[in-house]
Amino acid sequence: MDDNHIVEIRDLVKNYPVGGGHFTALRDVTTDLVVGEFTGLVGPSGSGKTTLLNIIGGLDAPTEGSVTVLDMPLGGKNHKELAHLRREGIGFIFQTFNLLPVYTVFENVEFPLLLIGMAADERKELVDQALEWVGLTDKVKSRPAQLSGGECQRVAIARAIVKKPKLIIADEPTANLDAKNSHNIMQILVHLNQELSTSFIFATHDEKVMGYLTRIIHLIDGRIDEDEHISEPEYRKGK
Amino acid sequence: MLRFLIKGVFRDRSRSLFSLIVITLIVALTVFIRGFMAGIFDDVFRQSAVIFAGHVKVTTQAYTKEADLLPNDLAILGADSLVAALAQQYPEMFWSSRIMFAGLLDVPDEYGETKEQGPMLGFGVDLFSPESRMLEIWELERKIVRGRLPEEPGEVLLGETFATRLGVEPGEVATFIGASMYGGFVTYNFDVAGTISLGVTGIDKNILIADLQGVRQALDMQDAAGEIVGYSHDMFYDDPASVALAADFNVNVDDPDNEFSLFMQPLRDHTQMGAMVDIAGYMMGIVILVFVAVTVLVLWNLGLMNGLRRYGEFGMRLAMGETKGHVYRTTMGEAVVMGIVGSFIGTVVAVPLIWYLQEVGLDYTGLFEDMTFVVSNIIRARLTPDCYYLGFIPGVVATVAGTMLAGRGIYKREMSQLFKELELEA
Numbered sequence: 266m267d268d269n270h271i272v273e274i275r276d277l278v279k280n281y282p283v284g285g286g287h288f289t290a291l292r293d294v295t296t297d298l299v300v301g302e303f304t305g306l307v308g309p310s311g312s313g314k315t316t317l318l319n320i321i322g323g324l325d326a327p328t329e330g331s332v333t334v335l336d337m338p339l340g341g342k343n344h345k346e347l348a349h350l351r352r353e354g355i356g357f358i359f360q361t362f363n364l365l366p367v368y369t370v371f372e373n374v375e376f377p378l379l380l381i382g383m384a385a386d387e388r389k390e391l392v393d394q395a396l397e398w399v400g401l402t403d404k405v406k407s408r409p410a411q412l413s414g415g416e417c418q419r420v421a422i423a424r425a426i427v428k429k430p431k432l433i434i435a436d437e438p439t440a441n442l443d444a445k446n447s448h449n450i451m452q453i454l455v456h457l458n459q460e461l462s463t464s465f466i467f468a469t470h471d472e473k474v475m476g477y478l479t480r481i482i483h484l485i486d487g488r489i490d491e492d493e494h495i496s497e498p499e500y501r502k503g504k
Numbered sequence: 505m506l507r508f509l510i511k512g513v514f515r516d517r518s519r520s521l522f523s524l525i526v527i528t529l530i531v532a533l534t535v536f537i538r539g540f541m542a543g544i545f546d547d548v549f550r551q552s553a554v555i556f557a558g559h560v561k562v563t564t565q566a567y568t569k570e571a572d573l574l575p576n577d578l579a580i581l582g583a584d585s586l587v588a589a590l591a592q593q594y595p596e597m598f599w600s601s602r603i604m605f606a607g608l609l610d611v612p613d614e615y616g617e618t619k620e621q622g623p624m625l626g627f628g629v630d631l632f633s634p635e636s637r638m639l640e641i642w643e644l645e646r647k648i649v650r651g652r653l654p655e656e657p658g659e660v661l662l663g664e665t666f667a668t669r670l671g672v673e674p675g676e677v678a679t680f681i682g683a684s685m686y687g688g689f690v691t692y693n694f695d696v697a698g699t700i701s702l703g704v705t706g707i708d709k710n711i712l713i714a715d716l717q718g719v720r721q722a723l724d725m726q727d728a729a730g731e732i733v734g735y736s737h738d739m740f741y742d743d744p745a746s747v748a749l750a751a752d753f754n755v756n757v758d759d760p761d762n763e764f765s766l767f768m769q770p771l772r773d774h775t776q777m778g779a780m781v782d783i784a785g786y787m788m789g790i791v792i793l794v795f796v797a798v799t800v801l802v803l804w805n806l807g808l809m810n811g812l813r814r815y816g817e818f819g820m821r822l823a824m825g826e827t828k829g830h831v832y833r834t835t836m837g838e839a840v841v842m843g844i845v846g847s848f849i850g851t852v853v854a855v856p857l858i859w860y861l862q863e864v865g866l867d868y869t870g871l872f873e874d875m876t877f878v879v880s881n882i883i884r885a886r887l888t889p890d891c892y893y894l895g896f897i898p899g900v901v902a903t904v905a906g907t908m909l910a911g912r913g914i915y916k917r918e919m920s921q922l923f924k925e926l927e928l929e930a
């Protein structure tokens with residue numbers, strides 16, 4: 266695997282059994298994600314964005330082809346090995362935040378660190394840092410129910426980023442947010458992308474998100490239709 | 505990690521409270537029933553032990569064979585030294601000689617002619633030796649209806665119904681008519697000191713309680729005793745211990761050729777008591793089994809409901825790289841803690857209740873009049889040592905089993921659906 270590549274996908278096909286036959290959700294997908302890229306998967310509903318993210322995240326298995334994530338070929342890996350990969354190397358951001366309602370902001374962010382068995386003082390340091398990145402140091406003790414949607418997604422970002430994963434996978438992270446919050450979230454993510462050189466891959470419909478992407482992969486009917494590299498994203502032009 | 509999750513369990517009232525209430529209730533009920541049944545059975549055992557069988561009882565072989573006839577001609581001779589020897593050999597019990605005897609009790613009118621007469625069952629027990637605990641275990645002081653306790657060997661207590669039927673008052677004389685140890689005809693005048701109600705169905709109709717020495721005199725039985733009874737110091741019938749003690753004793757004295765050789769019988773071997781002892785054990789087992797089953801079902805359901813509520817949480821945790829096994833095991837860990845806490849609370853709730861019923865009791869006079877075995881009219885629970893831990897069996901076992909069944913869903917989870925599921929959450 267190329268040192269520079271965080272994900273390598275070769276001849277990927279994904280079929281879902283439907284009725285007697287099958288439905289092809291992804292076909293002939295071959296691409297690489299480069300370290301530090303801020304990539305968007307864009308395409309109409311049903312074009313296979315979520316399916317591709319699932320496969321990269323080890324949540325679903327390809328029908329054909331090979332996928333290598335963080336130097337680990339996913340083919341033939343069992344449930345535990347894939348969980349280990351996610352635990353150590355991948356952060357997830359969901360459309361609906363998925364915070365744990367009974368825990369405080371601090372505890373929600375702390376959770377992934379508990380999973381990797383980190384010591385308490387180290388956890389505290391990292392959580393504080395992550396909350397600072399997303400600008401929520403004043404909400405440490407709040408519960409999710411006391412936060413706005415934008416704030417919830419910022420907590421979710423802190424939770425994804427706190428263990429400093431090499432790759433963050435986000436499925437429609439701004440879909441439940443208004444324009445102002447969407448921009449705010451994207452700015453935070455761009456900032457983290459540059460600070461930590463974390464690689465990001467999004468699935469999105471959202472025009473606002475596209476302005477931040479350094480690369481846009483257009484999916485149509487499970488096929489890569491176009492692969493755009495953007496040297497100067499929209500948001501920088503404004504400045 | 506588990507600490508983190510437990511924190512969540514107890515913060516999430518709607519998740520934990522109902523489960524906790526169910527566990528607490530079941531545990532409290534189990535413990536309570538245990539205490540209650542222990543009390544009832546203990547009462548049955550105690551009444552039978554005090555009045556009839558002792559926790560163990562020594563008689564001669566021949567006496568045992570014809571025990572129904574109260575054959576005092578087959579009594580133990582040299583009883584007092586045997587009691588001393590038993591006390592030395594088996595200090596875990598206290599020992600006392602006694603004589604059971606039957607005959608007629610005759611109440612004379614002012615001219616000495618028979619006014620009333622009736623069959624009686626007499627108990628000569630050691631009322632006056634300073635070391636004797638017979639007054640205490642018969643609870644005679646508490647059970648006096650009229651008159652007072654005997655103060656001399658010639659004074660007796662009569663069952664209240666017996667005395668009423670015979671028309672005899674405390675302070676009057678009643679004449680025993682029967683046979684001496686050697687088969688001779690005996691009449692003996694006892695002074696009636698008082699009447700008692702033992703609270704034991706059937707026996708107050710014909711009971712006479714006298715001091716051992718008085719009865720020895722009446723029946724010409726110096727230093728003899730029909731029976732020597734032994735009781736554990738706390739008066740709690742320990743079946744295995746009593747059986748073992750009797751077996752140990754019998755090994756040393758058994759002589760099939762000598763009908764006067766001694767023989768010790770545990771309470772279990774007295775009429776229906778063996779069955780009672782066994783039933784007491786089985787019933788407890790069945791109660792626990794039923795409760796475990798019910799609790800498993802309830803908690804299984806609760807677990808399934810909680811599983812639905814926590815679907816998002818489990819999904820998120822799986823996505824974050826927790827293994828299914830780990831999610832399952834930590835959920836189990838939560839259940840164990842919940843089970844322990846619930847069991848603890850349940851036990852804390854039940855124990856004072858049992859204690860109250862042990863100290864105060866529940867009067868149910870009249871409810872069980874037709875019962876054949878000897879029962880008192882007051883139900884007392886008994887706070888047995890196992891009350892403190894028994895509840896943890898249904899509490900913890902059932903909680904874990906219920907959660908185990910409910911948690912199987914975690915393994916069925918399709919990982920590829922996580923993103924979709926998590927999107928539906930909103």
Ligand SMILES: Nc1ncnc2c1ncn2[C@@H]1O[C@H](COP(=O)(O)OP(=O)(O)OP(=O)(O)O)[C@@H](O)[C@H]1O
Nearest residue numbers: 281282283288290309310311312313314315316317
């Ligand atoms: N488990 C499945 N079984 C059968 N078909 C499936 C399954 N999961 C996805 N599909 C199909 O695969 C195609 C791609 O689905 P996917 O969820 O990847 O689309 P998407 O690009 O994320 O769409 P959206 O923008 O609406 O989220 C869809 O046509 C969908 O119906």
Ligand SMILES: [Mg+2]
Nearest residue numbers: 314315316468
């Ligand atoms: Mg999708």
